[in-house]
Amino acid sequence: MSFHQEFFTLNNGEKIPGVAILGTGTAWYKSEETAENFSNTLVDQLKFAFTLPGIVHIDAAECYRTHGELGKALKDSKKPRDEIFITDKYSCQHEISENPVKALDAALNKIGAEYVDLFLIHTPWISREEPGFTLEEVWKQMEQLYKEGKTKSIGVSNFRTEDIERILKVAEVKPQVNQIEFNAFLQNQTPGIVKYCQKNDIQLEAYSPLAPLQREPRNSPELPFYQLISYLAQKYEKTEAQILLRWVNARHIVPVSTSSNPQRIKDAQNVFSFELTVQEVEKITQLGLEHKPLRLYMKSAYDKYNSDSQKA
Numbered sequence: 001m002s003f004h005q006e007f008f009t010l011n012n013g014e015k016i017p018g019v020a021i022l023g024t025g026t027a028w029y030k031s032e033e034t035a036e037n038f039s040n041t042l043v044d045q046l047k048f049a050f051t052l053p054g055i056v057h058i059d060a061a062e063c064y065r066t067h068g069e070l071g072k073a074l075k076d077s078k079k080p081r082d083e084i085f086i087t088d089k090y091s092c093q094h095e096i097s098e099n100p101v102k103a104l105d106a107a108l109n110k111i112g113a114e115y116v117d118l119f120l121i122h123t124p125w126i127s128r129e130e131p132g133f134t135l136e137e138v139w140k141q142m143e144q145l146y147k148e149g150k151t152k153s154i155g156v157s158n159f160r161t162e163d164i165e166r167i168l169k170v171a172e173v174k175p176q177v178n179q180i181e182f183n184a185f186l187q188n189q190t191p192g193i194v195k196y197c198q199k200n201d202i203q204l205e206a207y208s209p210l211a212p213l214q215r216e217p218r219n220s221p222e223l224p225f226y227q228l229i230s231y232l233a234q235k236y237e238k239t240e241a242q243i244l245l246r247w248v249n250a251r252h253i254v255p256v257s258t259s260s261n262p263q264r265i266k267d268a269q270n271v272f273s274f275e276l277t278v279q280e281v282e283k284i285t286q287l288g289l290e291h292k293p294l295r296l297y298m299k300s301a302y303d304k305y306n307s308d309s310q311k312a
């Protein structure tokens with residue numbers, strides 16, 4: 001069967017692939033970057049991803065300290081740059097670079113690219129005290145990078161509605177994306193964020209889309225949620241992971257997944273060869289909402305929202 005891929009159109013007209021198949025964080029994350037901990041395994045995974053058909057969407061960030069691996073894989077790959085979609089993030093909370101302009105310059109240098117496709121502010125915890133400027137000021141720097149063409153789109157990550165409201169008040173360029181934690185067991189990272197972004201034409205991306213399969217021990221296969229996922233996997237002859245990624249996409253959200261296993265990376269790029277029905281999408285949503293919240297990231301800041309996180 002010929003390869004089929006789907007995209008979402010961002011509010012600036014740019015297209016984003018409907019799934020990101022290789023995040024270079026989580027398992028690949030390093031707290032410091034040295035010659036010794038350079039990961040040839042990650043280089044090989046990236047090179048494998050670049051052999052796949054279509055536009056391959058890679059998720060990176062300053063604090064993952066894996067730009068070197070991405071740069072090596074890009075250099076060794078024959079895939080044209082315009083068939084690779086690179087997301088990167090200014091990880092302000094780690095204070096690696098002074099500001100986003102310096103962060104992106106350093107990233108482009110390491111990656112060996114002239115631009116990234118999407119550049120995000122990693123977290124909203126920015127103030128005059130730390131790292132020394134306001135959210136509004138940092139957004140102006142993001143806009144500068146956008147106007148200079150160093151990034152084709154700009155956005156945020158882990159932002160609450162009130163954080164985005166602050167940016168919208170001063171924005172010449174509206175954020176194109178908010179990348180948040182989202183899966184069937186955590187359908188609002190912070191109160192009302194999914195509806196808010198969708199109403200305001202800010203594309204959502206979902207990290208930890210496979211959390212229901214991975215992090216919660218599968219000790220309750222009799223739960224209706226898992227029975228449904230297993231039934232749909234058989235019906236469509238897909239893996240349970242592909243069902244969950246397709247569900248996130250059907251909710252008009254870009255899943256950001258990752259794997260150390262080439263077959264799984266390939267499967268993630270192949271989630272558009274089938275379609276869930278409207279009723280199936282709704283059923284996964286409803287059964288997911290019945291589960292207690294499963295939050296894996298930003299817990300110290302966002303656990304207080306757990307009681308609101310499983311509301312559609």
Ligand SMILES: NC(=O)C1=CN([C@@H]2O[C@H](COP(=O)(O)OP(=O)(O)OC[C@H]3O[C@@H](n4cnc5c(N)ncnc54)[C@H](OP(=O)(O)O)[C@@H]3O)[C@@H](O)[C@H]2O)C=CC1
Pocket residue numbers: 022023024025026027059060122157158179180207208209210211213214239241242256257258259260261264267297
């Ligand atoms: N903006 C932010 O603050 C954050 C962004 N991220 C980004 O999102 C990316 C993905 O996050 P993550 O939470 O890891 O995403 P996922 O929910 O996709 O989980 C990935 C895990 O699922 C496993 N997996 C992959 N495919 C399958 C499959 N077919 N069946 C069963 N298990 C599978 C992988 O294990 P295996 O390797 O064994 O296949 C891996 O450990 C990160 O790498 C990072 O780029 C993540 C966290 C925070």
